[in-house]
Amino acid sequence: MNPGDKQMSPEEAVGRIESGMTVGIGGWGSRRKPMALVRALLRSPVTDLTVVSYGGPDVGLLAAAGKVRKLVAAFATLDSIPLEPHFRAARERGDLELVELDEAMFMWGLTAAVHRLPFMPVRAGLGSDVMTVNPGLRTVTSPYEDGEELVAVPSLRLDAALVHLNRADAHGNGQYLGPDPYFDDLFCEAAEAAYVSCERVVDSAEFADAGSPQTLLVKRHSVTGVIETPNGAHFTSCAPDYGRDEAFQRAYAKAAADPGAWREFTERFLTGDEDAYQTAVAAFAKEGA
């Protein structure tokens, strides 16, 4: 007997996310973001989310759609375009509650959640305004001779995690083939339920041909759903399958700066399902060619 088949559609995965939940989103900036699942979230009635992310356009799109009550992040960026326009606008309107953590604090918060610990001690944060804008952050004193006072980064436990990988099998084992795993395995293990979208669902036997054992990043025991979404990280990068769609990202950022242009962009790209999105993207690419 094989382990269970966890394949589902983006709609099914997102259908298990409830308003008010804390959702972690993998990738980094504008790199390997589970954009097909984010787009499915945009189409869903879910709202009032706490989003935990090394932020990119995932944060921007969800904030623009009014889905985010609270954001836990160290930044939001499009990489080749330094500032995420929707994140920026949401902050400047004052309609986004932000838990602003340092990049390392964020990683240790996820790690604490993975290990079922209430916090992890870190040096980062001391002396900075991260301590001021998060008045709930506490320090802890080392019980050993050094007696150091360190920041106790609270566990970042997640109700759900969304990540995108290059390959996965039907059981939830996920393989990344690009240069960086980011923190996708931590997101999955820190969550009650993790949904892994991938470029291609393969038979487990195919993993070994695609990459070394170290590329097998996500293990099935930490995964609830597997969603095959070709080009599903678009317009973020998903090396080596494809790079970032810079032309599309520029169009996204340009539209985001103007309400009228954003309405047009939304109508053209974000009103239909994932197939409609990919068709519209292909048409956009043709125009530019």
Place this chain on the structure above:
Amino acid sequence: MSTVTRAEYCVVACAEAWRGDGEVLAAPMGTVPRIGAQLARLTFAPDLLLTDGEAMLLGTEPGVVEGWLPYRQHLSLVSGGKRHVMMGASQLDRHGNQNISCIGDWKRPRRQLLGVRGAPVNTLNNPTSYWVPRHSPRVFVERVDMVCGVGYDRAAAAGPSATRYHRIPCVVTDLAVLDFATPDRTMRVRSLHPGVTAQQVREATGFALDIADGVPYTREPTGAELRLIREVIDPEGLREREVPA
């Protein structure tokens, strides 16, 4: 060799930041610091490690990958102190507090920028220098709106765990090199780039800045360094775009 440009003085000043650092990761943010780090490695600091901007550590020969440094290992290298980063700064005060998060009130910023990113972890764990391509009173301010990178006064106030590994070796701008080698750890001018006057730097700084009489000039690049900058590292002249002549 034609006249040395301001951008080239900046490259040399950035390269000097990594002199004597040994076998650590040079983490430059910005074009001129990147060219500077490459110059340092090709000349007086051959042991430096350099990434491609993502997860690959680049060998000295073009196209050679000598190692792998994904974000999570990068972050452990930071807390292990085996790195000297040169970050940007949207605001910087006389104590070396840096802001890249937002301008105005944090609760509802007038202008949201990047967010704190890794500035808190950087400044408390590994040497953190800064690069400011346009020295102006908007950057060099009396008080930063949000302390991301921790300065000397804030580190001292936070106690020994904060000061233990805290160090800001230098601030390089398009006008000068600054540091904190003063009794009260406030900013001073270490050298002016040739062609820049003390008065110019004072006017471009939003707080009172002590500039000693006879402050030296930033050193001249050698002929070999200029050839490396112009022909090997940056033949496209990207440095001149970041610091126009």
